[in-house]
Amino acid sequence: xxxxxxxxxxxxxxRIVFEHTIKNKGGYLSQACSSADFLAALxxxxxxxxKSTAPEIPSLFSGNPSAKxxxxxxxxxxxxxxxxxxxxxxxSPAHYALVIYAALxxxxxxxxxxxxxxxxxxxxxxxxxxEHSPGMEVTNGSLGQTLSMAAGTAFARKKKNETGRxxxxxxxxxxxxxxxxxxxxxxxxxxxxxxxxxxxxxxQQCDGTIDSVMKLGDIEAKLKSFGAYTISIDGHxxxxxxxxxxxxxxxxxxxxxxxxxxxxGMSYLKKRSPRLHYVRFxxxxxxxxxxxxxxxxxYSS
Amino acid sequence: MKVVVKPYAKAFINFxxxxxxxxxxxxxxxSSCEVxxxxxxxxxxxxxxxxxxxxxxxxxxxxxxxxxxxxxxTFAVFLYRRPLDQIIASVAFPNRKVRxxxxxxxxxxxxxxxxxxxxxxxxxxxLPNMTIxxxxxxxEVETVLNIADxxxxxxxxxxxxxxxxxxxxxPFEFNKLRLLQKGSDILLLTSGIMTEEALKVTSLLxxxxxxxxxxxxxxxxxxxxxxFLDYLSSVxxxxxTMENHTIVGGLGSIAAExxxxxxxxxxxxxxxxxxxxxxxxxLKYLMKEYKMDAAALIEAVESLLxxxxxxxxxxxxxxxxxxKQVIDKTEDL
Numbered sequence: 001x002x003x004x005x006x007x008x009x010x011x012x013x014x015r016i017v018f019e020h021t022i023k024n025k026g027g028y029l030s031q032a033c034s035s036a037d038f039l040a041a042l043x044x045x046x047x048x049x050x051k052s053t054a055p056e057i058p059s060l061f062s063g064n065p066s067a068k069x070x071x072x073x074x075x076x077x078x079x080x081x082x083x084x085x086x087x088x089x090x091x092s093p094a095h096y097a098l099v100i101y102a103a104l105x106x107x108x109x110x111x112x113x114x115x116x117x118x119x120x121x122x123x124x125x126x127x128x129x130x131e132h133s134p135g136m137e138v139t140n141g142s143l144g145q146t147l148s149m150a151a152g153t154a155f156a157r158k159k160k161n162e163t164g165r166x167x168x169x170x171x172x173x174x175x176x177x178x179x180x181x182x183x184x185x186x187x188x189x190x191x192x193x194x195x196x197x198x199x200x201x202x203x204q205q206c207d208g209t210i211d212s213v214m215k216l217g218d219i220e221a222k223l224k225s226f227g228a229y230t231i232s233i234d235g236h237x238x239x240x241x242x243x244x245x246x247x248x249x250x251x252x253x254x255x256x257x258x259x260x261x262x263x264x265g266m267s268y269l270k271k272r273s274p275r276l277h278y279v280r281f282x283x284x285x286x287x288x289x290x291x292x293x294x295x296x297x298x299y300s301s
Numbered sequence: 302m303k304v305v306v307k308p309y310a311k312a313f314i315n316f317x318x319x320x321x322x323x324x325x326x327x328x329x330x331x332s333s334c335e336v337x338x339x340x341x342x343x344x345x346x347x348x349x350x351x352x353x354x355x356x357x358x359x360x361x362x363x364x365x366x367x368x369x370x371x372x373x374x375t376f377a378v379f380l381y382r383r384p385l386d387q388i389i390a391s392v393a394f395p396n397r398k399v400r401x402x403x404x405x406x407x408x409x410x411x412x413x414x415x416x417x418x419x420x421x422x423x424x425x426x427x428l429p430n431m432t433i434x435x436x437x438x439x440x441e442v443e444t445v446l447n448i449a450d451x452x453x454x455x456x457x458x459x460x461x462x463x464x465x466x467x468x469x470x471x472p473f474e475f476n477k478l479r480l481l482q483k484g485s486d487i488l489l490l491t492s493g494i495m496t497e498e499a500l501k502v503t504s505l506l507x508x509x510x511x512x513x514x515x516x517x518x519x520x521x522x523x524x525x526x527x528x529f530l531d532y533l534s535s536v537x538x539x540x541x542t543m544e545n546h547t548i549v550g551g552l553g554s555i556a557a558e559x560x561x562x563x564x565x566x567x568x569x570x571x572x573x574x575x576x577x578x579x580x581x582x583x584l585k586y587l588m589k590e591y592k593m594d595a596a597a598l599i600e601a602v603e604s605l606l607x608x609x610x611x612x613x614x615x616x617x618x619x620x621x622x623x624x625k626q627v628i629d630k631t632e633d634l
Contacts, residue, residue: 152359183359
């Protein structure tokens with residue numbers, strides 16, 4: 001598969017998220033900028049997933065999981081059948097849901113009309129995805145839990161002699177959660193080298209830049225000291241992403257630190273830095289200016 | 302009555318030895334939770350998680366999603382306080398079959414407020430999908446594992462360890478009240494270790510012509526509401542609950558909720574920790590200090606019936622046969 005196809009998928013993800021944000025007059029735009037390229041690479045090429053077994057247009061919310069609810073449909077169905085050789089893909093930062101939905105649409109796992117259901121009452125296409133939301137294997141609106149859940153999955157899959165990898169997409173802010181480090185201890189202790197973690201190192205969190213809110217310091221050294229195999233790459237360079245994904249460590253999980261730019265592909269957003277977590281508009285003029293500038297950049301090629 | 306030493310240790314081995322889908326999980330309190338023997342016999346079914354309770358909860362949620370049945374063993378207090386968020390998102394909401402085996406419930410530990418799970422039932426009862434069980438004797442400790450295993454969702458169990466009295470000769474029955482004594486004046490509901498405490502005086506009260514209907518409760522959520530209401534209609538004066546827990550949100554509150562919703566106009570006295578933390582001391586001392594013991598039950602009966610029984614502590618029945626053997630005690634904590 002050529003790099004162009006992945007780049008086109010990434011562009012499509014940015015366009016979908018942008019169009020939705022304009023229509024919705026607000027949204028998680030910068031998350032699409034930083035993560036679109038590696039998500040495109042993962043979904044279009046790197047992940048070994050089965051065909052989606054979910055409806056192209058997502059089902060409505062059908063009640064929460066319980067002993068009595070036999071109709072609960074998990075978002076993991078969009079990642080296909082669970083087979084020994086298949087990979088699993090866990091999304092940890094659930095507020096990237098819109099970007100994930102856009103990625104599922106861009107690679108043909110979901111119909112673009114699904115976004116009409118985004119954040120609508122009674123829909124499963126929720127704003128902060130739960131595990132009934134498309135693409136969501138588990139529930140992690142509370143950041144930092146998915147890594148442990150993925151580790152439990154990786155442990156179970158080793159026990160069952162399954163060969164597929166367990167991929168996890170984490171955000172850099174989650175390195176502030178204590179549970180993240182408990183999870184790394186566990187991955188190292190049980191040598192969960194069937195795990196591959198890709199971190200969106202966009203340096204952003206809700207209150208502003210990570211450096212201003214709670215510095216992470218030398219994150220690569222910290223991860224190494226916790227027994228992870230780390231590699232730091234340009235998170236917008238498709239070749240680097242693909243090469244990094246080939247690494248299969250003997251010891252510990254693979255951690256790909258994808259250094260990203262929160263306004264990649266939408267340069268106008270830089271003006272709003274450092275408040276990029278959720279883009280809101282105070283006036284129509286503000287919205288129009290942003291729309292014109294970004295539309296030009298996204299559709300000029 | 303006979304005292305059984307470490308009933309859980311043997312029960313867990315019997316239960317899990319022949320099952321490859323069960324995983325014994327611990328958080329650095331393996332021998333304190335009496336599963337060190339299991340660990341040594343079946344190292345492949347044992348997972349040491351260290352002191353990573355938050356991580357452990359999410360990790361086990363995923364093990365359950367992959368078809369395993371993780372039984373997590375640690376002190377009750379460490380199972381739900383720190384990792385409550387993880388219980389909610391990784392276990393309770395997705396209704397995963399994770400079994401939380403909580404040791405040293407309530408004030409059965411002298412470890413002070415950091416070790417005493419006094420509001421576990423209140424907290425966990427408020428979580429949708431959660432089933433809550435509490436053992437009150439060696440027979441229930443031995444037979445609760447199959448019950449927990451049969452539940453289609455997460456289960457929290459208060460387990461007794463060490464020297465555990467044998468009160469019952471029939472196994473743990475799910476969502477069923479255990480009738481220990483019939484009576485028509487007062488309905489007495491006891492759970493966990495409070496049942497043994499109440500038995501120190503219930504037969505004495507009978508000799509004083511005080512008619513007590515004594516029920517042992519071992520399933521706290523769900524609750525056998527219909528059965529409870531039937532028993533309620535057979536007593537004239539009122540209800541007393543005794544729990545090794547704060548009176549806010551536990552057995553006493555459960556009784557109060559059902560009585561209020563069904564318009565039962567009877568007095569209710571709730572014995573337990575009265576909205577207070579305890580502190581580090583022996584069980585006997587704390588039960589007396591916080592008016593949770595048999596003497597407190599006598600007082601409650603006297604208050605409900607407006608009488609004096611003239612029963613003193615010297616009259617109390619000694620429930621435990623003396624242990625003949627010297628046991629290898631697990632460290633106190």
